[in-house]
Amino acid sequence: MKEYAQDYSTAELVCVAVAREIEDGDILILGSFTPLAFVSYILAKLTHAPNVMYMAYSSVDAKPFQLSFAGYEAAATKGGVARWNMTECINSLYLGIGVDVEPVSSIQADQYGNINISVVGDYEKPVLRGPGGAGAPEVVKMHRKMIGYFPNHSKRTLVPKVDFVTGTRWKISNEARTKAGLRPGPLKYITNLAILTKDEEDKPFKIESVHPGVSIDQVIENTGFELTVPKDVPETEKPTKEQVRLLREKIDPYGIVAFDFMSGKDRPAYLKQILDREVKALAY
Amino acid sequence: MRKDRVINQNKVAKLSDITRLIKDGGRVAIGGAWLSSHPMAIIRQIIRSKIKHLSLITILGSVDIDLMIGAGCVDRLMFSFVSMEAYGLAPNFRRAIEKEGLAYDEITGLAIILGFEAAGRGVPFLPYRGPFGSDYLEQRPEFYKTINCPFTGEEMIAVPAIKPDVAIIHAQRADPAGNIQIEGTGGSDLELAKAAEKVIVTVEEIVPTEVLRENPYKTKIPRFYVDMVIEQPFGAHPTSSIPSYVGDPWHMLTYMEMAASPDTFKQYLDDYVMTSEDEYLEAVGGLEQMNLLKKLAEEVKLL
Numbered sequence: 318m319k320e321y322a323q324d325y326s327t328a329e330l331v332c333v334a335v336a337r338e339i340e341d342g343d344i345l346i347l348g349s350f351t352p353l354a355f356v357s358y359i360l361a362k363l364t365h366a367p368n369v370m371y372m373a374y375s376s377v378d379a380k381p382f383q384l385s386f387a388g389y390e391a392a393a394t395k396g397g398v399a400r401w402n403m404t405e406c407i408n409s410l411y412l413g414i415g416v417d418v419e420p421v422s423s424i425q426a427d428q429y430g431n432i433n434i435s436v437v438g439d440y441e442k443p444v445l446r447g448p449g450g451a452g453a454p455e456v457v458k459m460h461r462k463m464i465g466y467f468p469n470h471s472k473r474t475l476v477p478k479v480d481f482v483t484g485t486r487w488k489i490s491n492e493a494r495t496k497a498g499l500r501p502g503p504l505k506y507i508t509n510l511a512i513l514t515k516d517e518e519d520k521p522f523k524i525e526s527v528h529p530g531v532s533i534d535q536v537i538e539n540t541g542f543e544l545t546v547p548k549d550v551p552e553t554e555k556p557t558k559e560q561v562r563l564l565r566e567k568i569d570p571y572g573i574v575a576f577d578f579m580s581g582k583d584r585p586a587y588l589k590q591i592l593d594r595e596v597k598a599l600a601y
Numbered sequence: 602m603r604k605d606r607v608i609n610q611n612k613v614a615k616l617s618d619i620t621r622l623i624k625d626g627g628r629v630a631i632g633g634a635w636l637s638s639h640p641m642a643i644i645r646q647i648i649r650s651k652i653k654h655l656s657l658i659t660i661l662g663s664v665d666i667d668l669m670i671g672a673g674c675v676d677r678l679m680f681s682f683v684s685m686e687a688y689g690l691a692p693n694f695r696r697a698i699e700k701e702g703l704a705y706d707e708i709t710g711l712a713i714i715l716g717f718e719a720a721g722r723g724v725p726f727l728p729y730r731g732p733f734g735s736d737y738l739e740q741r742p743e744f745y746k747t748i749n750c751p752f753t754g755e756e757m758i759a760v761p762a763i764k765p766d767v768a769i770i771h772a773q774r775a776d777p778a779g780n781i782q783i784e785g786t787g788g789s790d791l792e793l794a795k796a797a798e799k800v801i802v803t804v805e806e807i808v809p810t811e812v813l814r815e816n817p818y819k820t821k822i823p824r825f826y827v828d829m830v831i832e833q834p835f836g837a838h839p840t841s842s843i844p845s846y847v848g849d850p851w852h853m854l855t856y857m858e859m860a861a862s863p864d865t866f867k868q869y870l871d872d873y874v875m876t877s878e879d880e881y882l883e884a885v886g887g888l889e890q891m892n893l894l895k896k897l898a899e900e901v902k903l904l
Contacts, residue, residue, distance in 0.1 A: 346841045349682075349684065349686050350636070350686045352687070363904065374785070374843070375786045376666070380903045380904070382902060382904055383901075383902035383904060385897075385901070386687075386900075387847050387848075387850055387894075387897045388849060388897050388900070388901045390612070390637060390785075390786060390841055390847065390848070391841075391844060391847055391897065391898040391899075391901050392901035392902065392903065394843045395901050395903065396673055396903045397846070399786065400784075400785075401787075402783075402787030402788060402790070402821070403660070403714070403788050403789045404714055404788060404791065404792050411711065414710075422883065435707060436734075440740060442699075443699055443704075444699070446685035446698040446699050447690065448682050448683055448690065449680055449683060449684075449689070450681060450682065450707075450709060450710070450735075450737075451660075451661055451681050451682035451710045452711065454735045455713075455732070457710060458733075458734065459730075464837060481736050481740075482735045482736040483735060483737075484732075484735060485735055486733035506604070567904055576687060581689050584687070585857070585858075588687075588850065588854065589854070591730050592850055594892065595897070599900055
């Protein structure tokens with residue numbers, strides 16, 4: 318019998334929702350430092366998916382580790398069984414045997430399964446110059462599952478059409494993907510309000526579930542494109558007591574995952590506080 | 602293969618010697634990735650030496666690229682990703698593109714790596730199953746050409762060889778001959794070294810070749826790719842050099858604060874860059890801070 322937690326944050330709920338998308342046997346990649354992705358992988362590995370294998374920085378098959386803001390890369394590296402540089406990783410995993418999932422976030426995402434991490438506005442004279450895609454074109458299209466996570470579900474983020482297609486799912490239905498030589502798998506946007514999923518090229522995203530306390534209208538009002546609303550929309554499964562305990566006591570005792578859900582303005586002060594605690598915990 | 606690189610068994614140089622290889626208007630590829638293992642001491646030295654009009658190439662850049670753009674050294678940038686990650690968007694990079702019209706080529710990470718690999722193998726291009734469906738193909742057609750496989754007819758994307766004038770890299774350890782050991786996060790530094798005309802590497806320590814022979818599997822870049830080695834402990838600061846030390850989040854916060862406006866960034870350059878490397882390390886906290894960053898790299902908790 319699963320015992321569900323009553324006390325959990327939105328960050329924890331989203332983290333658990335992403336972890337649920339990870340199946341045992343998956344190959345995962347940790348790209349740039351996104352606390353939510355790190356924590357979700359480690360949670361999955363410590364619970365329902367003990368045999369997943371992940372690449373983090375140059376570390377192959379890293380052991381699960383306690384997240385620390387200063388030490389995440391050192392921890393991921395120390396627990397690895399091999400070292401592969403970025404080229405080896407890309408050539409073998411992205412292009413070779415294939416990755417199962419690598420959650421991504423973006424400035425914009427649209428109704429077609431396109432994401433934009435490049436520019437808002439005109440390409441040559443952008444209002445906002447974003448970081449750029451890095452591996453996103455391959456991550457979104459070629460990985461078996463496409464899991465986008467969005468800490469701020471709004472019409473600014475979930476738009477009808479992205480300003481620049483940095484990455485695209487390209488082929489969506491199982492049939493279209495198989496025909497194009499791509500492995501079939503889900504296309505989902507996991508947000509702070511709901512989980513949206515798209516199965517067919519010519520059908521809109523549908524609401525798979527809404528988070529506890531969120532109404533369907535709230536999801537529709539904050540989405541910039543048409544959604545299919547099934548007759549019965551379930552509530553997103555809550556985190557269990559055990560998942561919340563693992564997150565708070567073992568995986569992320571400093572609460573770093575909350576970071577993804579904060580405004581840029583609030584981040585530095587929060588970060589300083591985490592760093593103070595990490596330094597105090599050192600055995601001096 | 603260039604004979605001089607093989608014959609020369611003593612490539613040890615000082616930071617100020619980089620001007621022998623990095624010139625105004627040069628095409629420079631920057632090693633490291635994310636906030637890891639960037640050759641920051643060389644980058645500060647480029648700024649101190651007032652080398653200008655550079656054309657930079659980065660796969661995954663962060664403070665390395667932002668600093669050089671903010672200091673006015675860059676005329677053109679090729680990148681797949683420039684971000685300060687958890688600290689936010691890169692402030693000088695944003696300003697330069699949004700307000701000052703910095704010329705740039707945004708290419709996918711894979712295409713840049715393939716471009717380096719092509720140069721390293723001596724072929725003019727390499728094919729792959731390119732970013733079909735994305736706007737990159739239309740935006741930068743000079744980097745992505747559609748070709749058909751001569752055997753199966755399959756449609757592929759070809760990317761051209763990328764040949765930097767100089768690659769700059771930071772690593773753990775080298776011998777005087779320029780054999781380079783990389784222990785932690787490697788980025789695509791080996792491919793940079795293979796592609797570039799000249800290669801400069803800073804390392805945490807220079808040791809006798811016999812020491813490298815004790816752990817030959819750690820040697821990732823052999824000496825026939827290297828022109829200059831410089832011993833520069835904490836040469837990657839404020840980025841990390843795992844397993845030696847973690848990145849410096851405290852200094853990154855200072856950087857982000859001071860890079861927020863052009864005026865305060867000018868102050869940053871005066872306080873931290875237009876000094877010497879020794880003064881830099883002192884200014885960011887000296888020995889005490891360096892020991893803390895080492896300690897944070899050692900004391901990690903595996904579950």
